[in-house]
Amino acid sequence: MGHRVFRFRQRWLGRSFRRQRARLPADGLAGFRPALSRAAAAAGLNAIPLASRRGAAFGDVNDDGNIDVLLLNVGEPPSLLLNHGVAGNHRVLFRLIGTKSNRAAIGARVTVRAGKLVQFSEVRGGASYLSQNDLRLHFGLGKESNLNSVEVQWPSGLVEKLQNVAPDNIYTLVEGRGIRDTKPLPAP
Numbered sequence: 001m002g003h004r005v006f007r008f009r010q011r012w013l014g015r016s017f018r019r020q021r022a023r024l025p026a027d028g029l030a031g032f033r034p035a036l037s038r039a040a041a042a043a044g045l046n047a048i049p050l051a052s053r054r055g056a057a058f059g060d061v062n063d064d065g066n067i068d069v070l071l072l073n074v075g076e077p078p079s080l081l082l083n084h085g086v087a088g089n090h091r092v093l094f095r096l097i098g099t100k101s102n103r104a105a106i107g108a109r110v111t112v113r114a115g116k117l118v119q120f121s122e123v124r125g126g127a128s129y130l131s132q133n134d135l136r137l138h139f140g141l142g143k144e145s146n147l148n149s150v151e152v153q154w155p156s157g158l159v160e161k162l163q164n165v166a167p168d169n170i171y172t173l174v175e176g177r178g179i180r181d182t183k184p185l186p187a188p
């Protein structure tokens with residue numbers, strides 16, 4: 001991401017500490033490293049100007065169903081990486097609002113079942129350095145065009161289960177009241 005004391009080093013050592021987005025250990029991860037490099041190149045990440053970066057926040061900034069990334073640059077404006085995604089894949093987002101639980105629903109867990117897919121995610125506070133991810137939970141569904149079930153475990157202990165939920169929407173779920181709002185996403 002960048003060197004911790006880059007200003008000092010640049011002034012006194014005459015070296016640049018701006019870096020590419022990720023550095024992986026030279027040993028280990030032998031198969032993962034080239035695969036990650038190819039994925040980064042395909043996504044256009046190698047074209048991003050070098051910078052000394054710190055935190056990163058993940059979320060769907062433009063409500064198109066694809067998770068975007070905001071990178072925090074030291075002494076410079078942040079970089080917003082908009083994810084244009086892959087056509088044809090379904091997805092769904094859930095915004096949770098607690099009533100008995102905390103309003104932000106921190107700690108709530110959602111489990112979705114779609115065909116053979118079973119996924120879960122949890123609403124979390126805090127993430128990368130000085131960053132907060134989107135509190136909405138995002139699930140990529142691939143070619144699955146129907147959610148068989150959606151189960152919400154609220155911090156209060158309440159468990160709610162919804163069935164046959166259509167993908168490609170942003171749902172607002174209120175604790176104890178089910179789906180209270182639906183915002184369609186663009187066609188996959």
Ligand SMILES: [Ca+2]
Nearest residue numbers: 060061062066
């Ligand atoms: Ca997006």
